[in-house]
Amino acid sequence: xxxxxxxxxxxxxxxxxxxxxxxxxxxxxxxxxxxxxxxxxxxxxxxxxxxxxxxxxxxxxxxxxxxxxxxxxxxxxxxxxxxxxxxxxxxxxxxxxxxxxxxxxxxxxxxxxxxxxxx
Amino acid sequence: xxxxxxxxxxxxxxxxxxxxxxxxxxxxxxxxxxxxxxxxxxxxxxxxxxxxxxxxxxxxxxxxxxxxxxxxxxxxxxxxxxxxxxxxxxxxxxxxxxxxxxxxxxx
Numbered sequence: 001x002x003x004x005x006x007x008x009x010x011x012x013x014x015x016x017x018x019x020x021x022x023x024x025x026x027x028x029x030x031x032x033x034x035x036x037x038x039x040x041x042x043x044x045x046x047x048x049x050x051x052x053x054x055x056x057x058x059x060x061x062x063x064x065x066x067x068x069x070x071x072x073x074x075x076x077x078x079x080x081x082x083x084x085x086x087x088x089x090x091x092x093x094x095x096x097x098x099x100x101x102x103x104x105x106x107x108x109x110x111x112x113x114x115x116x117x118x119x
Numbered sequence: 120x121x122x123x124x125x126x127x128x129x130x131x132x133x134x135x136x137x138x139x140x141x142x143x144x145x146x147x148x149x150x151x152x153x154x155x156x157x158x159x160x161x162x163x164x165x166x167x168x169x170x171x172x173x174x175x176x177x178x179x180x181x182x183x184x185x186x187x188x189x190x191x192x193x194x195x196x197x198x199x200x201x202x203x204x205x206x207x208x209x210x211x212x213x214x215x216x217x218x219x220x221x222x223x224x225x226x
Contacts, residue, residue, distance in 0.1 A: 035215075044206065044217055044218070044219045044220045045163065045206055045208070045217040045220075046217070047213075047214050047215040047216065047217070050213070050215070058213045058214075060213075060214045061120070061214060062214075094162050094163075099168065103168065103169075103210070104210040104215065105153035105165065105168045105208065105210045106153070106155070106163070106165060106208075107165055107174075109162035109163060109164075110162065111162065112161075112162055
């Protein structure tokens with residue numbers, strides 16, 4: 001049973017950098033695609049980006065200048081880094097695993113991390 | 120970017136009702152569409168993929184259909200645990216995009 005457990009700082013100030021990490025349990029890190037998705041309070045879902053286990057990544061054009069995803073195969077973990085935060089980045093951030101490298105819908109979700117950005 | 124538009128944004132229904140949610144894509148996405156259910160405070164849960172394939176463990180009262188630009192999610196007989204928000208998502212290309220959500224509430 002694949003489980004994703006995520007953690008990171010929950011309260012940040014404008015212009016600071018968000019760092020979240022997601023650990024993968026019960027499944028392989030290799031051979032899959034991994035994603036970050038966020039949800040502002042009371043709003044819908046926004047795809048941030050995705051990566052595979054060898055570090056090939058694709059980001060949402062609206063965030064590409066501020067986002068970096070990375071992975072650590074030895075630890076079965078992957079991470080999100082987002083710079084130059086604004087209040088608009090306040091959201092619940094989910095890590096996720098796709099069904100497979102060719103079927104890129106989310107089959108497994110992390111529990112979510114609320115990140116609040118204040119001025 | 121491919122825009123995904125769901126309708127309605129909100130619907131009120133009773134237990135036992137048949138409910139249909141529609142999702143339109145701004146361009147053809149073949150069958151690369153997934154539906155998720157989200158309850159408050161929880162991550163979304165995959166219901167269907169490839170437009171009409173039921174995820175393992177999901178009750179058979181959920182069904183999906185459609186291709187290219189028009190898709191539907193149907194709940195044949197609404198149960199109390201189905202009151203939630205539903206999202207469609209295209210995975211045809213990047214950026215992956217979601218519909219704005221349909222909240223199903225108790226009448």
